[in-house]
Amino acid sequence: MYPVLIFSHSIVRWFVVVTLLFAIYRGIRGWSGRKPFTKFDDSVRHTAATFSHIQLMIGYVLYFNSPFITYFRTHYKEAVSQFEFVFFGMIHITLMTIAIFVLSAGSSIAKRNEDDLAKFKTMTIYYIIAAVIILIAIPWPFSPLSARPYLRDF
Known part of the structure; x- marks a missing residue:
C-alpha cells in the first residue's frame, strides 16, 4: 500500500500545481481585466480546491x-537531529495543511462573494499565498530542504 500512496501523492502533486497556477x-x-466571473472560472476555482483536498487526504x-x-x-530525540526527518515529520505536513486551509478559505470566500471583481481578487490573493507555501514545502529535486524526484514510481 505504501508504494501506491507514494506514487499517488507524487502524481496528484502535479494536478494541484497545474490547477492552482x-x-x-x-x-x-x-x-x-474586470471580466465577469463565469461558470468556467468557478469550475477552475473548485477544481483547484478539490485536487488540493485530495492531495491533502492522500498525504x-x-x-x-x-x-x-x-x-x-518513535525515535523523536534521534530523528530531530536529522533535518530530513524534521522536514517530513513536522515542516512538510504543517505547511501543506496551512496552505490547504488558506486555499480552502479563499475558495469559500470567493464562492460567496456577490461581486465578480471581489471573487477574482479573493481567489487570486488566497491562491497565490497558498501556492507560495505549497511550492516552498514541496520536496523538489533541487530543494535544499529535502530532495525527492519529480515523479516517484512503484
Missing part, C-alpha cells in the same frame, strides 16, 4: 502509514 492565471486575468494517509514518520515519532 491556472486558477491564479484566471484570477489575475479576471481581476485586472495524511501516507503520513500515518509511512515507516519514515513512524521512525520519527
Whole structure:
C-alpha cells in the first residue's frame, strides 16, 4: 500500500500545481481585466480546491502509514537531529495543511462573494499565498530542504 500512496501523492502533486497556477492565471486575468466571473472560472476555482483536498487526504494517509514518520515519532530525540526527518515529520505536513486551509478559505470566500471583481481578487490573493507555501514545502529535486524526484514510481 505504501508504494501506491507514494506514487499517488507524487502524481496528484502535479494536478494541484497545474490547477492552482491556472486558477491564479484566471484570477489575475479576471481581476485586472474586470471580466465577469463565469461558470468556467468557478469550475477552475473548485477544481483547484478539490485536487488540493485530495492531495491533502492522500498525504495524511501516507503520513500515518509511512515507516519514515513512524521512525520519527518513535525515535523523536534521534530523528530531530536529522533535518530530513524534521522536514517530513513536522515542516512538510504543517505547511501543506496551512496552505490547504488558506486555499480552502479563499475558495469559500470567493464562492460567496456577490461581486465578480471581489471573487477574482479573493481567489487570486488566497491562491497565490497558498501556492507560495505549497511550492516552498514541496520536496523538489533541487530543494535544499529535502530532495525527492519529480515523479516517484512503484
